[in-house]
Amino acid sequence: MILAMMMVMTISANAMSYTAAKNEALFLSDKMAYELNLTAAQYEAVYEINLDYLMSLNGHADVFGIWWDRRNADLRYVLNAWQYDKYMSLTHFYRPVAWHAGGWTFAVYSHYNKGHFYNDRPKVFVTYRGGNNHKAAHFYADRHMPKPAVHHRSAMPLGSSKNAPAVHQNTPAAHHNAPAPAPHNGKHGVAHNDRHGSDRHMAQNTNRGNGGHFGRR
Numbered sequence: 001m002i003l004a005m006m007m008v009m010t011i012s013a014n015a016m017s018y019t020a021a022k023n024e025a026l027f028l029s030d031k032m033a034y035e036l037n038l039t040a041a042q043y044e045a046v047y048e049i050n051l052d053y054l055m056s057l058n059g060h061a062d063v064f065g066i067w068w069d070r071r072n073a074d075l076r077y078v079l080n081a082w083q084y085d086k087y088m089s090l091t092h093f094y095r096p097v098a099w100h101a102g103g104w105t106f107a108v109y110s111h112y113n114k115g116h117f118y119n120d121r122p123k124v125f126v127t128y129r130g131g132n133n134h135k136a137a138h139f140y141a142d143r144h145m146p147k148p149a150v151h152h153r154s155a156m157p158l159g160s161s162k163n164a165p166a167v168h169q170n171t172p173a174a175h176h177n178a179p180a181p182a183p184h185n186g187k188h189g190v191a192h193n194d195r196h197g198s199d200r201h202m203a204q205n206t207n208r209g210n211g212g213h214f215g216r217r
Contacts, residue, residue, distance in 0.1 A: 014059045016104065018129065021054035026125060027117075028108050032093055034118040036083045039146045045078045047122045049140075050096075052133035060099035068095075070133045077140035080147040 016024070029047040032038065038046060049071055056067035076084060087093050092107035099105075132139055 014057075016054055016057060018055065021130075022051055022125065024106060025051040025054055026121060027112075027114075028093070028096055028106070029122070030117050030119050031108055031112055032087070035090065035093070036079065036086060037148050038083075039148055040122075041144070041146050042078055042083075043119065044122045044124050045140060045143070045145065046075070048124055048128050048130075048132055049074045049078065051128065052130050054097070055130045056133065057097065057104070063097055063099055064095070067133060070137075073137060074133065074140050077138070077143075078145055083147070 025047055029043065029050050032046055032050075033043045036042075052074075053067050053071040056062060062068075075087065079087060092111050096107050097104055098107070
């Protein structure tokens, strides 16, 4: 009984709480909305997908496990072709989480300052508590998802404006003119443009050096 209790405590200590997961999912989704020019409907779905992924993590083995595969599969339905290609080329989006020294690290904090948001919270931030990734694999394929037809211009180079003001708007589909905030360091993510082979193989064989620290709140 004691051994069983210890195992439960270890799993609980490794798993993210709902509050922590939703806050991290919000920060990540806001930056994806900015760089991928998401529509409002896409922003809602991306937040749900990111929250599901984070809430499914219980340890190092889950980072590139079945829940990461499901995240990529769901995003294929939500994003159009150029958005998904760009998503795969940005490692702070494509493989956003790492397990380091007994804790979670988030690559997005190496590219964006903590607390900086471009958009209002998605409506589902208050109501959605996870679980769509436990439903049918085509869950998002069956949802109506308006997508932008025009390629969004690239964000300003990292470090171009350290004190850029936050842009708050209700429609993530609008073009963003504010430059990205300065990163915590000068490292850029490693691009992934090879569409051959599995997504998991590509992520597991790239440098995992960029990561912010969990526990930011």
